[in-house]
Amino acid sequence: MSPMTRREFIAASASTLVIAAIPEALAQSANHANPKPWYATMRRCGQINYNEIDPLTIDVNAWMDYWTSLKIDAVLLNGGGIEAMYPTEVPFHHRSPFLGARDLFGEMAAAARKRNIRVVARMDPGYVFEEGLNAHPEWIQRDPDGTPRVRTECPWLNKTCMFTSYFTEQMPAIYREMNARYKPDGFFTNGWPSTATLDVCFCSTCQKIYKEQTGGPPTPFADVRSSAYRRYYEIYMDRVAQVWKLWDDTAKENNSDSVYVGNLGGSIRTIKDLKKISEVAAWFNADNQGRAGDRPIWGAAQQGRVASSVMGDRTVTNVIGAYSNSSTLWRHSAKPDAETTLWTAQCAASGMVPWYHWLGGSPLDNRWRKPGRDFFQWLAANETHFRNRRSLADVAVLYPQSTISFYHAEGKEERQLNGAPVDSADYLEGLYYSLLEGRILFDLVHQGNLSVETLKPYRALLIPNAAFLRDSECEAIRSYVNSGGNLFATFETSRYNEWGEPRGDFALSDLFGVHVAGDVAGPAINSYMRIDRAHPILESITDTQILPAPEFRVPVSPLSLDATNLTLVPPYPTFPPEMVYPRVPNTDEPTAVFRQLSSSRVVYFPGDIERTAWRSGSPDLSQLICNSVRWLLGDRPPIASVEGDGLVELFAWETDPGLALHILNYTNPNATRPFIRKFYPIGPLHVTFQLPAGKSVSAARALRSGATLALRQSAGAVQFDVPSVRDYEVIALT
Numbered sequence: 001m002s003p004m005t006r007r008e009f010i011a012a013s014a015s016t017l018v019i020a021a022i023p024e025a026l027a028q029s030a031n032h033a034n035p036k037p038w039y040a041t042m043r044r045c046g047q048i049n050y051n052e053i054d055p056l057t058i059d060v061n062a063w064m065d066y067w068t069s070l071k072i073d074a075v076l077l078n079g080g081g082i083e084a085m086y087p088t089e090v091p092f093h094h095r096s097p098f099l100g101a102r103d104l105f106g107e108m109a110a111a112a113r114k115r116n117i118r119v120v121a122r123m124d125p126g127y128v129f130e131e132g133l134n135a136h137p138e139w140i141q142r143d144p145d146g147t148p149r150v151r152t153e154c155p156w157l158n159k160t161c162m163f164t165s166y167f168t169e170q171m172p173a174i175y176r177e178m179n180a181r182y183k184p185d186g187f188f189t190n191g192w193p194s195t196a197t198l199d200v201c202f203c204s205t206c207q208k209i210y211k212e213q214t215g216g217p218p219t220p221f222a223d224v225r226s227s228a229y230r231r232y233y234e235i236y237m238d239r240v241a242q243v244w245k246l247w248d249d250t251a252k253e254n255n256s257d258s259v260y261v262g263n264l265g266g267s268i269r270t271i272k273d274l275k276k277i278s279e280v281a282a283w284f285n286a287d288n289q290g291r292a293g294d295r296p297i298w299g300a301a302q303q304g305r306v307a308s309s310v311m312g313d314r315t316v317t318n319v320i321g322a323y324s325n326s327s328t329l330w331r332h333s334a335k336p337d338a339e340t341t342l343w344t345a346q347c348a349a350s351g352m353v354p355w356y357h358w359l360g361g362s363p364l365d366n367r368w369r370k371p372g373r374d375f376f377q378w379l380a381a382n383e384t385h386f387r388n389r390r391s392l393a394d395v396a397v398l399y400p401q402s403t404i405s406f407y408h409a410e411g412k413e414e415r416q417l418n419g420a421p422v423d424s425a426d427y428l429e430g431l432y433y434s435l436l437e438g439r440i441l442f443d444l445v446h447q448g449n450l451s452v453e454t455l456k457p458y459r460a461l462l463i464p465n466a467a468f469l470r471d472s473e474c475e476a477i478r479s480y481v482n483s484g485g486n487l488f489a490t491f492e493t494s495r496y497n498e499w500g501e502p503r504g505d506f507a508l509s510d511l512f513g514v515h516v517a518g519d520v521a522g523p524a525i526n527s528y529m530r531i532d533r534a535h536p537i538l539e540s541i542t543d544t545q546i547l548p549a550p551e552f553r554v555p556v557s558p559l560s561l562d563a564t565n566l567t568l569v570p571p572y573p574t575f576p577p578e579m580v581y582p583r584v585p586n587t588d589e590p591t592a593v594f595r596q597l598s599s600s601r602v603v604y605f606p607g608d609i610e611r612t613a614w615r616s617g618s619p620d621l622s623q624l625i626c627n628s629v630r631w632l633l634g635d636r637p638p639i640a641s642v643e644g645d646g647l648v649e650l651f652a653w654e655t656d657p658g659l660a661l662h663i664l665n666y667t668n669p670n671a672t673r674p675f676i677r678k679f680y681p682i683g684p685l686h687v688t689f690q691l692p693a694g695k696s697v698s699a700a701r702a703l704r705s706g707a708t709l710a711l712r713q714s715a716g717a718v719q720f721d722v723p724s725v726r727d728y729e730v731i732a733l734t
């Protein structure tokens with residue numbers, strides 16, 4: 001081994017620091033040799049996920065010619081883990097039986113490097129073959145009765161446990177062998193750690209943890225009322241961080257510029273603590289390849305926002321499955337071009353690096369090649385405009401990690417409120433959709449990053465039912481409002497601590513201006529909000545004295561008469577029509593609080609207005625949310641005002657060459673159900689764009705259409721018309 005370089009010495013020293021200090025340490029070690037590591041400037045990424053029989057037929061050069069045509073910076077190539085795609089000598093590292101004399105990983109890596117493409121070894125630490133089980137029975141996850149856990153579709157594969165030496169000795173041994181032979185630019189693990197539910201395993205190592213550290217086995221789902229689960233959650237997250245760090249150190253042993261990246265993602269639904277993972281991750285990969293069921297098309301843009309809420313400007317990639325990954329999965333059939341294109345466009349718009357993914361080395365369906373190539377070539381031609389410096393959004397939306405992870409799963413796998421099923425992410429889904437309707441520019445801020453400093457760039461903080469919040473997080477919100485920030489919050493926000501232990505009142509009752517006056521009521525149908533007094537938030541709503549009430553609500557204390565705008569009409573029968581009339585037409589229970597404080601404004605809805613808006617589709621509720629946000633922002637115009645028909649999502653960035661406004665066109669009958677088949681162009685759109693202080697621009701170009709747009713200058717802003725947006729448009733202002 002060569003003597004340690006200064007850079008390696010710094011990296012090695014960093015490994016002895018506490019976990020919380022790692023991002024700075026990583027940044028410093030990178031800064032000494034190079035301003036940015038290679039993966040920090042990467043803009044396009046590809047992956048051919050070959051299988052064990054592919055060595056018989058795969059055409060190495062044809063694949064690399066395809067990736068070269070996409071102008072990718074890095075390619076993901078299957079190395080090993082479950083199965084080695086090279087002639088490994090590590091015991092129990094199962095070689096593909098079809099490998100023969102080939103070294104497929106080596107050939108692919110060499111072909112990539114010949115074309116100046118970086119090589120990341122795609123590994124899978126999740127399973128071993130029977131020889132691994134027999135030689136190391138301690139590596140394998142067990143059911144409570146001791147039965148080894150296997151992959152249902154492939155029962156010859158045994159599931160490994162991350163608390164065992166498989167993760168701390170066997171995988172590092174494999175990485176070291178690959179480091180010595182191929183010096184990859186990075187390692188990626190499929191499937192691990194993921195952001196989903198924690199594995200609860202009964203191998204001997206885990207049994208020992210339960211006996212000595214948690215006081216018994218944890219529940220297999222997120223039940224934070226159980227002290228065993230809470231303790232296990234912390235032990236689990238510590239282990240994830242420890243393994244991630246170990247693998248990153250191992251990746252760097254032979255190449256200080258190398259990196260380890262795990263598999264994360266999960267869109268807005270996560271159980272594992274993203275903040276904790278971000279403290280060890282230099283690169284966040286989102287395994288958010290597509291959508292199924294009733295998931296909306298904007299799932300990739302959501303992913304970008306969630307990842308940035310913990311990663312800031314560090315690298316975030318998003319895997320785009322070019323195959324048909326809907327609720328019925330076809331691994332070898334292409335998705336419609338339009339769906340693939342709009343998903344990829346969202347990765348680019350939200351600041352992520354798109355990672356194009358195909359499965360199987362000898363495809364029979366080749367329709368997926370063109371949309372990837374077309375989009376990536378366009379991206380490459382306009383790369384400079386995707387080098388973002390900062391988001392220009394002036395509204396922050398809280399990413400309520402504890403609530404999304406744990407809210408109302410008491411003793412049951414299905415989350416319930418008063419016996420009715422609830423999805424803890426629906427609050428954010430609902431607020432998100434309302435903000436799309438309102439065309440409001442926003443960023444997500446992770447609950448773990450709440451501070452006056454983080455919130456400083458934002459004129460308002462919007463909180464979608466963050467029921468579970470730490471005392472310190474509530475204090476950060478209070479300080480933000482006291483220093484002039486505006487606040488929108490709903491339902492049970494701040495009613496519990498981060499582990500769901502109830503407080504006597506909202507921790508933020510001083511900001512909300514009301515107190516908890518009873519247990520959560522609902523689910524209610526046929527309940528209303530009576531309009532008692534005019535307010536700017538209600539101005540656009542005319543010709544009605546009532547509005548639909550949310551499904552659930554926290555009963556709260558009355559307000560003074562002059563502060564009461566909306567009050568509860570309790571639920572009454574929906575059938576039969578003879579019985580459908582309110583028994584109690586008036587109450588003094590507020591269903592909204594609109595507060596003007598000395599230097600800030602607060603809007604609080606005691607009902608789950610955003611969740612009900614999302615689930616019911618009520619435009620009244622969505623309009624109330626948008627009107628509230630506009631009132632919070634006051635007289636100052638929005639950063640970008642976009643007028644014209646259509647459902648769009650907006651991002652605005654300060655970029656290396658200037659400014660960029662991204663417009664994603666979701667106006668489509670398949671927006672909330674896969675797959676987008678074709679586009680329905682919108683336009684013209686009339687845009688007024690406020691320039692950041694000190695910035696001036698003199699040209700506007702639409703990067704998708706290639707058109708130069710006429711710019712009109714007006715005090716601190718520019719105006720322009722976008723004639724048409726087919727799938728996606730980026731207006732580059734320079």
Ligand SMILES: [Zn+2]
Nearest residue numbers: 161201203206
């Ligand atoms: Zn175990």
